[in-house]
Amino acid sequence: MTDRSVDALCIGNAIVDILAHAEDDFLVREGLVKGSMRLIDEAEAERLYGAMGPAVEMSGGCAGNTAAGVASLGARAAFIGKVGADSLGRTFRHDITAAGVRFTTGEIEGGPATARSMILVTPDGERTMNTYLGACQELTPDDIDEDVVAAAAITYLEGYLWDPPKAKQAFRKAATIAHGAGRRVALTLSDSFCVDRFRDEFIALIGDGTIDIVFANEAEIKALYQTADFDTALAAAREDCKLAAVTMGAEGSLALTRTESHHVPAAPVERIVDLTGAGDLYAAGFLTGLSRGYALADCAHLGSVCASEIIGHIGARAEARLADLAAQSGLAG
Amino acid sequence: MTDRSVDALCIGNAIVDILAHAEDDFLVREGLVKGSMRLIDEAEAERLYGAMGPAVEMSGGCAGNTAAGVASLGARAAFIGKVGADSLGRTFRHDITAAGVRFTTGEIEGGPATARSMILVTPDGERTMNTYLGACQELTPDDIDEDVVAAAAITYLEGYLWDPPKAKQAFRKAATIAHGAGRRVALTLSDSFCVDRFRDEFIALIGDGTIDIVFANEAEIKALYQTADFDTALAAAREDCKLAAVTMGAEGSLALTRTESHHVPAAPVERIVDLTGAGDLYAAGFLTGLSRGYALADCAHLGSVCASEIIGHIGARAEARLADLAAQSGLAG
Numbered sequence: 001m002t003d004r005s006v007d008a009l010c011i012g013n014a015i016v017d018i019l020a021h022a023e024d025d026f027l028v029r030e031g032l033v034k035g036s037m038r039l040i041d042e043a044e045a046e047r048l049y050g051a052m053g054p055a056v057e058m059s060g061g062c063a064g065n066t067a068a069g070v071a072s073l074g075a076r077a078a079f080i081g082k083v084g085a086d087s088l089g090r091t092f093r094h095d096i097t098a099a100g101v102r103f104t105t106g107e108i109e110g111g112p113a114t115a116r117s118m119i120l121v122t123p124d125g126e127r128t129m130n131t132y133l134g135a136c137q138e139l140t141p142d143d144i145d146e147d148v149v150a151a152a153a154i155t156y157l158e159g160y161l162w163d164p165p166k167a168k169q170a171f172r173k174a175a176t177i178a179h180g181a182g183r184r185v186a187l188t189l190s191d192s193f194c195v196d197r198f199r200d201e202f203i204a205l206i207g208d209g210t211i212d213i214v215f216a217n218e219a220e221i222k223a224l225y226q227t228a229d230f231d232t233a234l235a236a237a238r239e240d241c242k243l244a245a246v247t248m249g250a251e252g253s254l255a256l257t258r259t260e261s262h263h264v265p266a267a268p269v270e271r272i273v274d275l276t277g278a279g280d281l282y283a284a285g286f287l288t289g290l291s292r293g294y295a296l297a298d299c300a301h302l303g304s305v306c307a308s309e310i311i312g313h314i315g316a317r318a319e320a321r322l323a324d325l326a327a328q329s330g331l332a333g
Numbered sequence: 334m335t336d337r338s339v340d341a342l343c344i345g346n347a348i349v350d351i352l353a354h355a356e357d358d359f360l361v362r363e364g365l366v367k368g369s370m371r372l373i374d375e376a377e378a379e380r381l382y383g384a385m386g387p388a389v390e391m392s393g394g395c396a397g398n399t400a401a402g403v404a405s406l407g408a409r410a411a412f413i414g415k416v417g418a419d420s421l422g423r424t425f426r427h428d429i430t431a432a433g434v435r436f437t438t439g440e441i442e443g444g445p446a447t448a449r450s451m452i453l454v455t456p457d458g459e460r461t462m463n464t465y466l467g468a469c470q471e472l473t474p475d476d477i478d479e480d481v482v483a484a485a486a487i488t489y490l491e492g493y494l495w496d497p498p499k500a501k502q503a504f505r506k507a508a509t510i511a512h513g514a515g516r517r518v519a520l521t522l523s524d525s526f527c528v529d530r531f532r533d534e535f536i537a538l539i540g541d542g543t544i545d546i547v548f549a550n551e552a553e554i555k556a557l558y559q560t561a562d563f564d565t566a567l568a569a570a571r572e573d574c575k576l577a578a579v580t581m582g583a584e585g586s587l588a589l590t591r592t593e594s595h596h597v598p599a600a601p602v603e604r605i606v607d608l609t610g611a612g613d614l615y616a617a618g619f620l621t622g623l624s625r626g627y628a629l630a631d632c633a634h635l636g637s638v639c640a641s642e643i644i645g646h647i648g649a650r651a652e653a654r655l656a657d658l659a660a661q662s663g664l665a666g
Contacts, residue, residue, distance in 0.1 A: 020431075021652065054401070054428040054650055057390040068387070087420040095387040098353075313646070317387055319354065 006102070007075040007291035008284075009152035011144075011174055012063025013136040013160050013167075014081030014105075015115040016088045019127075019276065019314055020055040022120035027128055034122065037129040037191045039163065045132040048118055057088075058315045059095035060117060062158045062190060065277045065316040069284025069306055071100035072322035075291055078102040078148050080174075084135040088114035099317070104145065108138050125272040125311065137164040141173040149174050150181035153291045154213070156283065159190035162198045175210045184290075186213035188283055189220040196223055206240050213243045213290075215283050221246050245286050245300065247279055253304060255286075255296040264300035267308035267329070277316025281306040284322070289331075298331060305329045339435070340408040340624035341617075342485035344477075344507055345396025346469040346493055346500075347414030347438075348448040349421045352460075352609065352647055353388040355453035360461055367455065370462040370524045372496065378465040381451055390421075391648045392428035393450060395491045395523060398610045398649040402617025402639055404433035405655035408624055411435040411481050413507075417468040421447035428650065437478065441471050458605040458644065470497040474506040482507050483514035486624045487546070489616065492523035495531045508543045517623075519546035521616055522553040529556055539573050546576045546623075548616050554579055578619050578633065580612055586637060588619075588629040597633035600641035600662070610649025614639040617655070622664075631664060638662045 027034055030048070040048070049055075059068075061081060070077035079096055083089030085107045092114060096103045112134040120128045139161075149155055155178040161167040175185045187205065189195050195202060202224060205211045214237065218230055221244075225236040237244040238256050247253045252265040285306035289299030305325050309318050326332060360367055363381070373381070382388075392401075394414060403410035412429055416422030418440045425447060429436045445467040453461045472494075482488055488511040494500040508518045520538065522528050528535060535557060538544045547570065551563055554577075558569040570577040571589050579587045585598040618639035622632030638658050642651050659665060 049427060052431065054392065054431045055424075056648065057424065059387065091388075091390065094382060098385065098387045314652070315389065319647070 004147070004151050005076065006078045006148060006152040008067065008070045008154050008156055008287045009078045009080065009148055010063035010067040010156045011080045011161065011171065012158035013061050013115055013133060014064060014083045014092050015061035015117050015131065015136065016057055016092055017060030017117050017119050017276065017316065018049070018055045018057050019119045019121060019274070020053040022053060022122055024122055027120065027122065032120070032128050034128050035126050036193055037131055038193070040130050040132050042113070042132055042134070045116065045118065045130070048130055052118060052120065056314060057091070058317060059092045060277070060316050062160065062188060062280045063156060064092070064096055065280035066156060066284045066287070067101045068096060068099040068317050069281045069322060070288050072318045073284065073288045073306070073326055074323040075288045078152060080105050080143060080145065080148070082135045082139040082143060083107045084111060084114040085109045086114050088116060089135065095317070102148070105143050108135050111135060111138055119276055121274045121276065121314065125275050127274060127276040133164060136167065139164065139167040139170050141170045144170050144173045144177065146177050149177040150183070152178065152183060154184045154186055154287055156186045156188070156287060158188050159194045159198070159202065162194070162201065184212040185210065186215065186287065187211045188215040188279065189224060192219040192223040195220050199224060199226070213245070214241045215245050215279070215286070217247045217279060245303065247282050253282065253300050255300045260296060262297040262300060264297055264304060267304040269308045269312055272311050274314045275311050277310045278307045280316060281310040281318065301329070302326060302331050305331065337480070337484050338409065339411045339481060339485040341400065341403045341487050341489055341620045342411045342413065342481055343396035343400040343489045344413045344494065344504065345491035346394050346448055346466060347397060347416045347425050348394035348450050348464065348469065349390055349425055350393030350450050350452050350609070350649065351382070351388045351390050352452045352454060352607070353386040355386060355455055357455055360453065360455065365453070365461050367461050368459050369526055370464055373463050373465055375446070375465055375467070378449065378451065378463070381463055385451060385453065389647060390424070391650060392425045393610070393649050395493065395521060395613045396489060397425070397429055398613035399489060399617045399620070400434045401429060401432040401650050402614045402655060403621050405651045406617065406621045406639070406659060407656040408621045411485060413438050413476060413478065413481070415468045415472040415476060416440045417444060417447040418442045419447050421449060422468065432650070435481070438476050441468050444468060444471055452609055454607045454609065454647065458608050460607060460609040466497060469500065472497065472500040472503050474503045477503050477506045477510065479510050482510040483516070485511070485516060487517045487519055487620055489519045489521070489620060491521050492527045492531070492535065495527070495534065517545040518543065519548065519620065520544045521548040521612065522557060525552040525556040528553050532557060532559070546578070547574045548578050548612070548619070550580045550612060578636065580615050586615065586633050588633045593629060595630040595633060597630055597637060600637040602641045602645055605644050607647045608644050610643045611640045613649060614643040614651065634662070635659060635664050638664065
């Protein structure tokens, strides 16, 4: 019998990234907020593409990046997300499958085009995302494969799923199936603007036990608890969340429960080229650590190692084999 | 009046690169010769894509890479090449235009798809190319814009153009117009296998004065003169070519005429990631130097600076502004 068990199932928007270098002036002229993600329609996507510089195209999407990272660590990953029947959709499917991730969601025929995110990378390595969701909007509860969810130790959901209404229903269905099978559910808050849009709902999901594990960065956790004070936000997170993993860029990360608090430094990086995917790859390491029963500090350490790989080059999919980097850091599988 | 003059017009195959890391074992299993370029049909392109790893897509093509490099140096570049009316064609057009290159060749409606080259990058940084020419085959003499050719100080042609029969006619037409306008014509030999296919014709083009400047690497110049001895090949090149620029990887390059010979060392590189585009960017620097009236040794030096940028990252289009790197090396425009 084939072992169909999965260490991490990642559900999210299936997006191809179109990455270009941009000067800060360009962001100012376009009225863009550095480091943020904004949703745009197809017309604006075309206009911005025409205005931006030469680009590189590679598969992305938060949950997709995380799934590819989990697979690169040698763990078993699956992905659920919606692409269109077009060239970018084929690219997305090829890349995630070739990365070793199980991906069986069908594409939409005759619907909107595959999602793309135009990512402007400024000289400081920050990324500013402009996302046309397209086919992602069509993810529905029917796309949630019950067998895969039940077989996954952890189901990881991205906060961005809360934008398309049907995807939100799919999100809830997945959480229900996972808990019914005695599994855990994780949520990444995705972006502080995303938190602003859905704060009450996210708080409710955490409060009612729909979410077992929360991933956030400093801006997101402050946005969630509507405070400018990081310590206040952390105290609230420890109170509310069964487990929270909070990233702090160069300051490392925190793994928090009611009874435990671990600060783990960031892994060293020669040169920051592009921060795209740093949080996604941190989650990949952390989730893989959890699925292997690591202590929380080791989960955070593995997250840091993965994040350090991704920020040293353009794009949010690992170039090195993460399992090798993990082994070099004494975190073999 | 608008100044329509062009420093370098590059004519070649309009190709989108699909770059993936691959182990040496993969090349062996696929029966591929490391470092070479082979032509494949669409069915083989699909099959290989399915077998290879996660990929990055970015515009490429030798002459396109060179044109983008010339523009990045702050000189005036134009490109002629054929794309299809499809997603990859739009990507190619966007990238080369956004790089500042004049590109006005129309796309083919209802014809073959835009060319793509699946480039397998091994851990040593070598690249092995598998190219489906598609729409490139449709470049015809009608696509050669007489005004642009006549306005270009140098018209640069890639040896690969000799593969599609109509492109070969376009190549000859461009050379005739250029010489009629008192301009110079350059040829890159492209690849030693390409030289093997068309040796006699290339020798004739050089001998009858169709070509003023020859770009080649060590393997290509040896293939041209059918000798295993580099010095023999160089002696023959000095005899035949008005000007030859011969690259030797880490050993630097040579600029040769009957009366001059300059050996210029390679510019230092921290780490070789991907050799794709090294020769193309060397040509960009050399051509820009020629258009500015630099001494030959300085042309070669500028070529080396450009090549050193491109091999430090994945892909054949510069990430840094080459004009800045040139200025840092004392070769300001």
